[in-house]
Amino acid sequence: MSNIAVLVENVSKRYRIGSRKKAHDSLAVALFDFIKRPSRNLKRLRELSTFDGSSNDSENTIWALKGVSLDVKQGEVVGIIGRNGSGKSTLLKIISRITEPTKGRGETIGRIGSLLEVGTGFHPELTGRENIYLNGAILGMKKVEIDHKFDEIVDFSGVEKFIDTPVKRYSSGMRVRLAFAVAAHVEPEILLIDEVLAVGDAAFQKRCLGKMEDVASEGRTIIFVSHNMTAIQSLCERVIWLDDGKVVEEGRPDSVVSKYLQASFETLTEQLWDDITIAPGNDRVRLHLARIRPEKGSPLDRISIRTPLVMEFEYWNLEPAAHLNLSVCLYNETGVMVFNTAPVHEPMWQGRPFPIGLFRSQCRIPGDLLNDGMHRVQLLVVKDQGVVVFRDRSVLVFDVADDSQMRGEWHGKWRGAVRPNLKWETEHLK
Amino acid sequence: MEESVFDESRLPRASGKTTVFEAKSGWRFIDFHELWEYRDLFYFLVWRNIKVRYAQSVLGLGWAIVQPIFSMIVFTIVFGKLARIESDGIPYAIFSYTALVPWTYFSNALTQSGASLVSASSMIGKVYFPRLMIPVSPAVDKLVDFGIALLILFGMLFWFEIVPTMWSLALPLLVLMMILTAAGLGMWLTSLAIQYRDVNHGMRFGVQLLMYASPVVYPASLVPDQFRLLYGLNPMAGVIEGFRAALIGMRPMPWDLIAVGFMAAVVISVSGAFYFRRTERIFADVA
Numbered sequence: 001m002s003n004i005a006v007l008v009e010n011v012s013k014r015y016r017i018g019s020r021k022k023a024h025d026s027l028a029v030a031l032f033d034f035i036k037r038p039s040r041n042l043k044r045l046r047e048l049s050t051f052d053g054s055s056n057d058s059e060n061t062i063w064a065l066k067g068v069s070l071d072v073k074q075g076e077v078v079g080i081i082g083r084n085g086s087g088k089s090t091l092l093k094i095i096s097r098i099t100e101p102t103k104g105r106g107e108t109i110g111r112i113g114s115l116l117e118v119g120t121g122f123h124p125e126l127t128g129r130e131n132i133y134l135n136g137a138i139l140g141m142k143k144v145e146i147d148h149k150f151d152e153i154v155d156f157s158g159v160e161k162f163i164d165t166p167v168k169r170y171s172s173g174m175r176v177r178l179a180f181a182v183a184a185h186v187e188p189e190i191l192l193i194d195e196v197l198a199v200g201d202a203a204f205q206k207r208c209l210g211k212m213e214d215v216a217s218e219g220r221t222i223i224f225v226s227h228n229m230t231a232i233q234s235l236c237e238r239v240i241w242l243d244d245g246k247v248v249e250e251g252r253p254d255s256v257v258s259k260y261l262q263a264s265f266e267t268l269t270e271q272l273w274d275d276i277t278i279a280p281g282n283d284r285v286r287l288h289l290a291r292i293r294p295e296k297g298s299p300l301d302r303i304s305i306r307t308p309l310v311m312e313f314e315y316w317n318l319e320p321a322a323h324l325n326l327s328v329c330l331y332n333e334t335g336v337m338v339f340n341t342a343p344v345h346e347p348m349w350q351g352r353p354f355p356i357g358l359f360r361s362q363c364r365i366p367g368d369l370l371n372d373g374m375h376r377v378q379l380l381v382v383k384d385q386g387v388v389v390f391r392d393r394s395v396l397v398f399d400v401a402d403d404s405q406m407r408g409e410w411h412g413k414w415r416g417a418v419r420p421n422l423k424w425e426t427e428h429l430k
Numbered sequence: 431m432e433e434s435v436f437d438e439s440r441l442p443r444a445s446g447k448t449t450v451f452e453a454k455s456g457w458r459f460i461d462f463h464e465l466w467e468y469r470d471l472f473y474f475l476v477w478r479n480i481k482v483r484y485a486q487s488v489l490g491l492g493w494a495i496v497q498p499i500f501s502m503i504v505f506t507i508v509f510g511k512l513a514r515i516e517s518d519g520i521p522y523a524i525f526s527y528t529a530l531v532p533w534t535y536f537s538n539a540l541t542q543s544g545a546s547l548v549s550a551s552s553m554i555g556k557v558y559f560p561r562l563m564i565p566v567s568p569a570v571d572k573l574v575d576f577g578i579a580l581l582i583l584f585g586m587l588f589w590f591e592i593v594p595t596m597w598s599l600a601l602p603l604l605v606l607m608m609i610l611t612a613a614g615l616g617m618w619l620t621s622l623a624i625q626y627r628d629v630n631h632g633m634r635f636g637v638q639l640l641m642y643a644s645p646v647v648y649p650a651s652l653v654p655d656q657f658r659l660l661y662g663l664n665p666m667a668g669v670i671e672g673f674r675a676a677l678i679g680m681r682p683m684p685w686d687l688i689a690v691g692f693m694a695a696v697v698i699s700v701s702g703a704f705y706f707r708r709t710e711r712i713f714a715d716v717a
Binding site: 015016042045046093094095096097098099100101102103104105106107108109110111112114120121123125126130133134137138139140141142143166 | 448470485486554
């Protein structure tokens, strides 16, 4: 057991959920209920903090974690994925000692920094400068450390001009940048991160990812919880999939993530395989990159129903003179295939034998075509018009957001697999 | 052999120390070592409370004297002039202000401390730090207001040409008693308040009632002798009468009230710390 940074042994956590209120059936009952309420409230509030093991106890409690065991080595970057409510955040809270486990134990070696939410303890009345000190101290830094890193933090946040202005006058973006800047400079030996990348604009998210890569490359341990599979795959060495409070699968990011994606819908807008020896595929074709992005933007940008998209695939052809064809199927979240497309009218390489080498195929999806919701891309590489040499059932997953401008007067969900903006004309005839 | 018995790679890194998390139960006392580790955070919490209290206000720290001075004026008119409550032969204004300096500290520190956990609940759910700092910091930061009000008190004594007695040397003991009581009750109330919000509703009202159980508007000499020690169980009785005796000197130091009150203050603060530490493990879950 050498160089363990985080050890979790058979940890379970039980939470109490509020018991449902019964409806009153008459005024008299309601009145009687009103008089009796204090004693019932007292009982209910007492129950929140105790577990008596009585029979109706199981109805009102949930096990957020059920016997989770794991260990993380020093310097390892581990991702935790899972649906909402699968216990990911609870696990981080237990590791960071915010709450105690109901059963089990564990230990951590080294200073822990948790980014469960950036800006914890920020006070709107205090200035940026004062909040850096307060927030830094809350995150476990000593005053001298903050003094030492102060300029660096201000620099990273990019709010120099407003550093002596109360934070309540900041825009929400500035607040987040300042908060992340403080958090990023805590330099703990173990860093717990819960979905911080859900904030800020794309440029800032990129900087956050870059900062996390720096932290990881300095040999610190990171446990990273996210729904962003793109970030998980690019940062983590190992991924743990939690479902219903239990560890379902753990192992290499690409295999765990792809299994997880087949069971759920999370976004994965870019995948890059640097190492050709372990990239998905076989000795005839191996993938190098798959990416979906707005025509003028990056894979981290928001996609709306109006956004024109570009799908890119890069792949190694390892067999001389192969006749290769891509086939892409797009599925929506109900499992319906929206379309199937292939480069049959591609002008340059269609019908020509591919020499050995790296190829890129791009496909444009116009705006005003897809409906809102999650979409999954299945990629097939076909040889000689019929032999499937490679298949990835969810090579990309992306979310198409609704666009308020396009909604018009209708406030419900627009139905249908596609949502084209068709041209309509109405004339007054008589 | 110079070779070390330890395999270097098996040791945690330089600053790495092992922290255990596990299902615990039962009583625990204050972890002083951990509090010391987090002393900078405590400093910033106190500093934040002071800073925020007077942010964007015209009078700023001046508010520290407005509250006791105005209470003094109202009490002097209502209890001194109208109700003619006796004041041990001292001008009623100085009689009541001497009591209001510790009392204002006590009531403000207690209310803040009692409400502290609920207002810090988002912080408690997001990051670990010794929770005890939350209710204790208001009891420390209110000392700034107390100090300012105390300076005004010395000014008033000078104005009324009253020379404090040598028992003023005992003031630090009385101040300690006052802090222990405010922090101890604060720990009790705030850990109850995070589970039962009724405590928050009842607190202001309770503090007001408690003022009449303390010799703020009347002298303790009005309390019948057979109830005097029972009365002294309220540590603020000893504190306030002690302040009067030490600074004005019309009566001897009430050592009986102080002794009983000090014991009560120790019991309140130690039991408060124990109760707080016992319940703190559920704070993040119920907050």
